[in-house]
Amino acid sequence: MTISIWRYSHFALAISSFIFILLATVTGIILAFEPISNQLKPYAITNADDIKLSTVISVLQDEYDEIVSVEVDNNNFVKASVFTFEGDSETFYLDPNTGKKLGELEKKAPIFEFATNLHRSLFLKSTGRFLVGLFSFLLFLIAITGIQLIVKRQGGLRKFFSKVVKENFEQYYHVVLGRWFLVPIVIITLTGVYLSLEKFDMLPASKMEHIETVEKQSKEKLELSKFKIFNDTHLDELVTLDFPFSEDEEDYFILQTTSGEFYINQYTGNVLSEAKKPLVSQLSYWSLILHTGQGSIVWAVVLLLACFAILFFMYSGFAMSFKRLAKGSKVKNKFTKDTAEYIILIGSETGHTNKFAHQFYNALLDAGNTVYFSTLNQYHSYKEAKHIIIFTSTYGEGEAPRTAKSFEKLLPTIQQANSIKYSVVGFGSLMYPDYCKYAIEVDEWLYNHPNFEQNLPVFKINNQSFEAFKNWIIQWNEATNQDLKVVLTKPLVNRKKLKSFKVASNSGLNVDDTFLIELKAEKKLKFQSGDIVSFYPEDDNIERQYSVAKVDDSILLSIKKHEFGKCSTLLSQLTVGTTIKGKVNRNLDFHFPSYAKEVVMIANGTGIAPFLGMLNETNKDIKTHLFWGGRTKASLQLYASHIENATQKSYLDNFNVAYSQEQETKVYVQDSIKANETLISNALKNDGVIMICGSIAMQNRVLEVLNTITTTILNEPLSTFENNEQILMDCY
Numbered sequence: 001m002t003i004s005i006w007r008y009s010h011f012a013l014a015i016s017s018f019i020f021i022l023l024a025t026v027t028g029i030i031l032a033f034e035p036i037s038n039q040l041k042p043y044a045i046t047n048a049d050d051i052k053l054s055t056v057i058s059v060l061q062d063e064y065d066e067i068v069s070v071e072v073d074n075n076n077f078v079k080a081s082v083f084t085f086e087g088d089s090e091t092f093y094l095d096p097n098t099g100k101k102l103g104e105l106e107k108k109a110p111i112f113e114f115a116t117n118l119h120r121s122l123f124l125k126s127t128g129r130f131l132v133g134l135f136s137f138l139l140f141l142i143a144i145t146g147i148q149l150i151v152k153r154q155g156g157l158r159k160f161f162s163k164v165v166k167e168n169f170e171q172y173y174h175v176v177l178g179r180w181f182l183v184p185i186v187i188i189t190l191t192g193v194y195l196s197l198e199k200f201d202m203l204p205a206s207k208m209e210h211i212e213t214v215e216k217q218s219k220e221k222l223e224l225s226k227f228k229i230f231n232d233t234h235l236d237e238l239v240t241l242d243f244p245f246s247e248d249e250e251d252y253f254i255l256q257t258t259s260g261e262f263y264i265n266q267y268t269g270n271v272l273s274e275a276k277k278p279l280v281s282q283l284s285y286w287s288l289i290l291h292t293g294q295g296s297i298v299w300a301v302v303l304l305l306a307c308f309a310i311l312f313f314m315y316s317g318f319a320m321s322f323k324r325l326a327k328g329s330k331v332k333n334k335f336t337k338d339t340a341e342y343i344i345l346i347g348s349e350t351g352h353t354n355k356f357a358h359q360f361y362n363a364l365l366d367a368g369n370t371v372y373f374s375t376l377n378q379y380h381s382y383k384e385a386k387h388i389i390i391f392t393s394t395y396g397e398g399e400a401p402r403t404a405k406s407f408e409k410l411l412p413t414i415q416q417a418n419s420i421k422y423s424v425v426g427f428g429s430l431m432y433p434d435y436c437k438y439a440i441e442v443d444e445w446l447y448n449h450p451n452f453e454q455n456l457p458v459f460k461i462n463n464q465s466f467e468a469f470k471n472w473i474i475q476w477n478e479a480t481n482q483d484l485k486v487v488l489t490k491p492l493v494n495r496k497k498l499k500s501f502k503v504a505s506n507s508g509l510n511v512d513d514t515f516l517i518e519l520k521a522e523k524k525l526k527f528q529s530g531d532i533v534s535f536y537p538e539d540d541n542i543e544r545q546y547s548v549a550k551v552d553d554s555i556l557l558s559i560k561k562h563e564f565g566k567c568s569t570l571l572s573q574l575t576v577g578t579t580i581k582g583k584v585n586r587n588l589d590f591h592f593p594s595y596a597k598e599v600v601m602i603a604n605g606t607g608i609a610p611f612l613g614m615l616n617e618t619n620k621d622i623k624t625h626l627f628w629g630g631r632t633k634a635s636l637q638l639y640a641s642h643i644e645n646a647t648q649k650s651y652l653d654n655f656n657v658a659y660s661q662e663q664e665t666k667v668y669v670q671d672s673i674k675a676n677e678t679l680i681s682n683a684l685k686n687d688g689v690i691m692i693c694g695s696i697a698m699q700n701r702v703l704e705v706l707n708t709i710t711t712t713i714l715n716e717p718l719s720t721f722e723n724n725e726q727i728l729m730d731c732y
């Protein structure tokens, strides 16, 4: 079954049972507090498996004239019905070790009474009970379809618990919490269904069949505390013990335990007859315990958390669906398919690709072009088209996403009037072995099709990176001689929340127009190398981010000044003592992995910045390698002192530099990586971590080389190590 069918089923089930599940969950939250509060009361016994029934009987015999019954309820409270020496009849909770009364029997609190009725039957008697059973079953199906969705998303059952790609808050925690709470939710729902079936007598008959036992030889009268069965039974097994009604030998003890029922001679202690609890009753008992959390504070807390998780799933599920609909691929086309020169076709499963395609569509329109926007499923003939631009994600295991499923069949059946230039942009994730596979296939089909001519090679974008998208726009502009602009629309920053940073040093520009600037936060600030600092120049308020190195509690940034770059120009001109406002965001995915035995850092240009700080965080026991690519020897001067310092302290074991302009044959950082394939494969094999920081173009080249190394030397695709969190990236 394809992922869309699972998603639709999951969504349809959730929609159809929303109100009932909401009611059941809210009342479930209230009810989870009942066993918790019960377990905090002094009546609950914690060491029931240590206390023998015979002990309880002896202490009760000392304290009272006559015992009628002893009972342990589902809360682990021990109850006794007795006659006192004064002739009064009493029933109370007792301390099983002393026989002393601990308190009167308590009635269920009205709030729990109310919540129980609502939870069990919605105050609708049998109809309500039926509905609750039905919706419990639907919730079970939602959980099962959810498991299937996670398996598909993670790329197989084996990767069920591997790293989850974070697309947004709702999606991330829907999956993460889903993985942790699926088991409790399946248990809650199955036990709920079972209890409903029981109420409707839909379970097989469960009468206990007594079998008389051959009476033991001994007819000797024994004290109760010497009865073997009372010594063998502990309180964790006891349900009730009813004492004989009279002293007549025909009257006997009736002992009910969690496993069965026994009739016991009141003088000899011999078992007269016994019956095993049928499986159906045992399942009913465990269903009740597991569904209500009675008797266990830990399980009751798990149930409580599972109820909160269900509420979160409802919120996040609807939020995701709403966002997906809002991101819909519909655009009000200004031009028809036969009048537009530019045709944008998208393939998307969950709508993330659409925002990039919309930006490109608007940029083309703003530049005065005629554009038509549609999906790959609606591929047609286009009379005036000169360019087709395809934006498509990859789903399942390298398959077409939902809005591209029919494209492969349609393509050979439709003839275009003119030769059309095409460009394919693939959206995918390096966490999957078939990275952007569908986009690559589309590119191949068009390449081999007589109507099409390649304008740009297929371009792959990892995890919806906007920086990578901007890089593709640059390539597009160069290839088509255009100047399209795309901006990532971000909410405006609240300037009052920004922090002040004072410039402690500024190296000035080097031969590559690059500089190092050191900033000190004016107020105390917690940060680490690899975190991100953002600045918002006042004239456009657009966010600019830089990767941070922490050196002596200062923020060290390495920045390239761009000719028309507002922020890089502003920063390059800051003198010592002046201040700038910004904020630091934690970037937990790119912190130094101090748990690893070996770390390989790979960077080009200013991407070296976070590593300059991390070289202070490593130690002699962690093998640390740095691969850096720059233009010339002079480019390295800016960082030389930091690298020498780390080498002297033995924090850096090996520094490998690749210059692209120093000699005739250009050497790039990916070439150094290729030349050191044994070092790289050994590091990965020994659970080492590879960190990559720098340009997207460098990242793509390096990843290709790494993939070749892992597949040829280690027989594993790079995605295996990516899933293992052994590849950390921060590229722009």
Ligand SMILES: Cc1cc2nc3c(=O)[nH]c(=O)nc-3n(C[C@H](O)[C@H](O)[C@H](O)COP(=O)(O)O)c2cc1C
Residues within 6 Å of the ligand: 003, 152, 153, 154, 347, 348, 349, 350, 351, 352, 353, 354, 393, 394, 395, 396, 397, 398, 399, 401, 427, 428, 429, 430, 432, 433, 434, 435, 436, 437, 463, 464
């Ligand atoms: C269940 C699932 C399967 C995926 N399979 C792949 C895959 O095989 N190859 C890949 O490169 N990306 C894969 N991805 C990542 C998506 O292609 C990526 O997140 C993309 O940006 C989603 O865009 P869309 O929402 O427009 O479909 C998968 C994502 C999910 C959730």
